[in-house]
Amino acid sequence: MLRAGLSVKTLWQLMEMKTKTCLKVHGRMADLQHAMGAFRWMSSVRPAPVLTAAPVRALIDEQISIKGRFLPPNSPITLCSRMHSEDGDLWEAFAHYNTDASGSFSLTSDRSVGGSYTGCEPMGLFWGLHPPPGSREGLRLRKRNVETPYTVHVSLLEGHISPSGGPITELAAVTTERSYMAPGVRRIDIRQNGIVGTLFLPPGPGPFPAMLDMWGMGGGLNEYRSALCASRGYASLSLAYFEHKDLPGPLRELNVGNEYFKSAFRLLQDHPQIVAERVGIVGLSFGVYLTLNLATQPGINPSCLICINGPMGRSHFLPGDKGEVKYWNYDERGYIAFRQISLPSNMAPEYKVKMEKINCPLMYIIGEDDLSSASTENADQIEEELRAAGKSHLFTRLSYPGAGHLIEPPYAPNARVTMWRIKPEKMVALFGGYDAPHAAAQEDAWRKILCFLESNLRG
Amino acid sequence: MDKEQRCVSLSVHPSRGLMDEKFIVLVQKVLPGFQLTIHASYHCEDGNSWEAFAHYTADASGTVNVSQDTSVGGTYCGVEAMGLLWSLRPVPGSKPGLRLRKKNVQTPMEVTISVYQGHQTEGFVDQVPLASVLVERWYMAPGVRRIPVTEDGLTATLFLPAGPGPFPGILDLWGGGGQLVEYRAALLASHGFASLVLDYLTSKITMETGKMVDNQYFETAYRVLQQHPQILGSRIAMLGLSLGTSITFRMAVYSQVIKLRCVVCIGGSHVQPIDGSVKEILTFVSLNGSKVRFSEKNEMIWRDLLLPITTDPSFKVDMGRFQCPLMLVVGEDDQSWAAYDSAMDMKEMMERAGNSHLLTILSYPKTGHLIEPPYTPHFRASIFRKVGTREKFMVLWGGQTVEHSRAQEDAWKKILVFLRENLYGGTNPGATLLSHL
Numbered sequence: 001m002l003r004a005g006l007s008v009k010t011l012w013q014l015m016e017m018k019t020k021t022c023l024k025v026h027g028r029m030a031d032l033q034h035a036m037g038a039f040r041w042m043s044s045v046r047p048a049p050v051l052t053a054a055p056v057r058a059l060i061d062e063q064i065s066i067k068g069r070f071l072p073p074n075s076p077i078t079l080c081s082r083m084h085s086e087d088g089d090l091w092e093a094f095a096h097y098n099t100d101a102s103g104s105f106s107l108t109s110d111r112s113v114g115g116s117y118t119g120c121e122p123m124g125l126f127w128g129l130h131p132p133p134g135s136r137e138g139l140r141l142r143k144r145n146v147e148t149p150y151t152v153h154v155s156l157l158e159g160h161i162s163p164s165g166g167p168i169t170e171l172a173a174v175t176t177e178r179s180y181m182a183p184g185v186r187r188i189d190i191r192q193n194g195i196v197g198t199l200f201l202p203p204g205p206g207p208f209p210a211m212l213d214m215w216g217m218g219g220g221l222n223e224y225r226s227a228l229c230a231s232r233g234y235a236s237l238s239l240a241y242f243e244h245k246d247l248p249g250p251l252r253e254l255n256v257g258n259e260y261f262k263s264a265f266r267l268l269q270d271h272p273q274i275v276a277e278r279v280g281i282v283g284l285s286f287g288v289y290l291t292l293n294l295a296t297q298p299g300i301n302p303s304c305l306i307c308i309n310g311p312m313g314r315s316h317f318l319p320g321d322k323g324e325v326k327y328w329n330y331d332e333r334g335y336i337a338f339r340q341i342s343l344p345s346n347m348a349p350e351y352k353v354k355m356e357k358i359n360c361p362l363m364y365i366i367g368e369d370d371l372s373s374a375s376t377e378n379a380d381q382i383e384e385e386l387r388a389a390g391k392s393h394l395f396t397r398l399s400y401p402g403a404g405h406l407i408e409p410p411y412a413p414n415a416r417v418t419m420w421r422i423k424p425e426k427m428v429a430l431f432g433g434y435d436a437p438h439a440a441a442q443e444d445a446w447r448k449i450l451c452f453l454e455s456n457l458r459g
Numbered sequence: 460m461d462k463e464q465r466c467v468s469l470s471v472h473p474s475r476g477l478m479d480e481k482f483i484v485l486v487q488k489v490l491p492g493f494q495l496t497i498h499a500s501y502h503c504e505d506g507n508s509w510e511a512f513a514h515y516t517a518d519a520s521g522t523v524n525v526s527q528d529t530s531v532g533g534t535y536c537g538v539e540a541m542g543l544l545w546s547l548r549p550v551p552g553s554k555p556g557l558r559l560r561k562k563n564v565q566t567p568m569e570v571t572i573s574v575y576q577g578h579q580t581e582g583f584v585d586q587v588p589l590a591s592v593l594v595e596r597w598y599m600a601p602g603v604r605r606i607p608v609t610e611d612g613l614t615a616t617l618f619l620p621a622g623p624g625p626f627p628g629i630l631d632l633w634g635g636g637g638q639l640v641e642y643r644a645a646l647l648a649s650h651g652f653a654s655l656v657l658d659y660l661t662s663k664i665t666m667e668t669g670k671m672v673d674n675q676y677f678e679t680a681y682r683v684l685q686q687h688p689q690i691l692g693s694r695i696a697m698l699g700l701s702l703g704t705s706i707t708f709r710m711a712v713y714s715q716v717i718k719l720r721c722v723v724c725i726g727g728s729h730v731q732p733i734d735g736s737v738k739e740i741l742t743f744v745s746l747n748g749s750k751v752r753f754s755e756k757n758e759m760i761w762r763d764l765l766l767p768i769t770t771d772p773s774f775k776v777d778m779g780r781f782q783c784p785l786m787l788v789v790g791e792d793d794q795s796w797a798a799y800d801s802a803m804d805m806k807e808m809m810e811r812a813g814n815s816h817l818l819t820i821l822s823y824p825k826t827g828h829l830i831e832p833p834y835t836p837h838f839r840a841s842i843f844r845k846v847g848t849r850e851k852f853m854v855l856w857g858g859q860t861v862e863h864s865r866a867q868e869d870a871w872k873k874i875l876v877f878l879r880e881n882l883y884g885g886t887n888p889g890a891t892l893l894s895h896l
Contacts, residue, residue, distance in 0.1 A: 047626055057597070
């Protein structure tokens with residue numbers, strides 16, 4: 001390490017430095033041994049190892065390649081991702097790897113041997129995020145403000161450790177930003193003709209194909225899937241219909257009817273930057289019923305339909321309403337699986353959508369571990385009715401073992417359990433799905449959704 | 460609006476990238492054989508507009524991929540993945556001599572990329588494109604910290620990479636235009652190097668007292684790096700461009716305080732009075748004022764000011780005393796500094812002294828003086844105001860756009876490898892603290 005030609009003075013300075021460090025170390029030998037072991041690699045004579053992520057600013061559905069180098073060869077390391085949700089909750093994932101013979105690692109090719117996930121999972125640090133032990137129960141990660149990114153801090157730690165939300169000693173770190181909105185996407189509040197929603201337009205003059213987007217009985221206004229669709233070139237209107245302050249009537253009740261949904265569809269068709277003949281509909285959970293029902297209204301001709309884990313009809317009660325309680329199943333913790341109520345056999349006949357009226361391609365996506373909705377049975381019912389009407393060619397089914405109810409845009413954590421209501425009493429709902437298969441389902445389904453939109457809205 | 464126009468799909472990946480990161484521009488769903496123009500547009504902070512464009516013909520699958528397909532006309536030709544950025548030029552009607560430099564590095568450069576029908580060369584502003592996207596280009600990665608430094612009379616900005624460190628450090632010096640030019644240091648920090656860019660011509664002290672800084676000023680800046688708790692004092696480099704090169708050579712060889720792990724010098728020279736400091740260098744250069752030439756467009760050519768390379772040792776930094784790896788980056792068409800001739804002279808000095816194994820020269824034909832991080836526009840000349848003068852001149856920097864842009868890309872890649880090898884590599888990564896004692 002000594003270079004030729006150093007002056008004597010510099011040599012002395014170097015030796016002094018080393019002696020001082022040596023004394024410091026020996027004096028703190030006992031401390032060092034007690035230390036977490038993380039100080040073993042920290043040195044005053046060499047730089048920290050390098051951790052990189054590319055792209056470091058990504059869209060939510062883009063893979064990020066995480067790599068590290070300048071580490072000791074064949075050594076254990078832990079990668080730990082952390083972020084705070086908009087509500088201030090900590091979410092964390094971690095995974096155990098070993099560096100290769102050159103002291104490097106790459107998450108796109110290496111296998112995790114423990115932690116939040118195992119095996120080769122390039123995006124495991126993002127979909128594997130969980131609130132650490134001791135956090136509030138039933139948390140679900142959903143972005144409310146889609147105009148800002150998720151900032152996820154990824155740390156490199158020495159050895160195979162389990163952070164559990166506590167203090168960690170980083171060897172290196174990288175900060176990633178993941179966005180639902182691409183640059184240039186425009187977000188427009190819609191409060192017209194009684195419609196409550198948010199419209200996202202892709203950048204550019206258009207005109208664009210479009211999707212009407214509806215979620216389930218969780219209510220409110222969830223913008224992120226629409227924002228991402230616009231980032232992929234499809235205008236999208238995320239429509240509120242339940243439990244939103246700008247909607248008429250009492251909260252906790254469904255106060256809008258067929259005319260409301262037809263208006264929303266027409267709003268898209270009438271928009272100067274949207275192609276009227278290229279408008280489709282996507283719905284999740286109760287949004288599936290709304291999607292199918294709207295598609296069969298006279299004068300409404302969507303180009304395609306995407307249905308994720310939802311019913312093709314409903315009972316007289318609203319999903320989640322106490323009137324349905326006899327259909328609910330409870331687990332040992334008192335968490336509720338709503339599933340049974342959405343079996344076609346439990347639906348009110350007048351509310352079952354007449355599938356023979358569907359005239360466009362329909363993609364139905366199933367999480368086979370869906371504990372909230374009888375998705376497989378509904379898919380079967382839909383498929384059967386379309387077949388009877390000679391329209392089998394319109395139907396595409398995607399079915400994912402181990403995936404739950406909330407099949408959302410990829411690389412986001414699954415909520416197997418979620419806090420459904422706090423008032424008037426606490427209700428915790430079971431949505432199902434196990435981390436790894438659910439993540440795989442989200443990734444595959446999104447890719448297929450984009451292809452389906454491409455063929456039907458741009459083909 | 461007819462069907463084929465509706466279908467056009469334009470995407471740029473990544474849509475948010477670093478300034479030196481490549482992107483892929485893809486046009487899809489046009490008819491096979493469709494002729495189109497891809498256009499880039501940028502409105503910079505000073506209000507000027509820049510544009511670039513290229514002509515393509517879609518292949519049998521109705522696709523144009525800028526990274527793979529050939530531009531048959533426009534501001535660049537051939538297969539050029541990043542041509543839409545480096546061939547940007549001021550729009551017609553702009554003032555002459557513009558230079559594109561980002562002052563605020565905390566916001567991205569926003570470039571609009573559009574597709575137009577047919578092979579067009581003008582009037583883009585008056586037309587509606589078939590499709591258009593916005594691309595962000597950043598100098599700072601998320602987590603990089605920007606810290607103004609004003610202690611001990613310095614005018615500087617420190618950029619620290621994300622994470623705990625310790626990081627190697629780089630002292631970054633620009634040239635005779637002065638000011639604090641932050642973008643290169645910000646980009647270096649995004650690559651893991653703590654970087655301190657130093658204003659040594661228009662510092663607060665100089666502006667207030669009229670006095671130029673002395674050599675101690677640079678040693679103070681070095682100490683700021685060396686003593687920073689997140690910077691490794693034994694792994695500090697200097698990177699200089701133009702006049703900054705002169706300072707760098709002087710400090711690397713003669714300073715008792717500054718000990719460098721490696722040095723990168725771009726477009727500069729070792730020819731200077733070896734006594735004194737900044738003031739003496741500036742005076743020395745202007746003594747040869749009569750050697751200034753003018754091009755046929757009346758652009759100032761300063762190249763001859765240091766030519767012929769002197770044989771007088773009191774006017775050349777003694778390169779034989781260089782003790783660390785040195786990378787020289789020179790443009791063979793540099794019209795501002797005699798960088799190539801200086802590099803050859805330095806090589807000769809080091810060969811005679813026996814330390815030429817430390818030297819790497821990157822020499823680029825048809826490349827001018829301002830070899831900067833890649834994918835920003837090249838300009839052969841621009842309006843420039845040298846510190847200490849009131850007037851602005853049109854100065855000839857040199858270089859041909861295609862070759863200069865290639866040189867910037869190649870040089871930057873090699874500079875980063877050089878810095879990484881010397882500042883991150885070099886010792887057994889498996890060694891523990893104890894074994895170093």
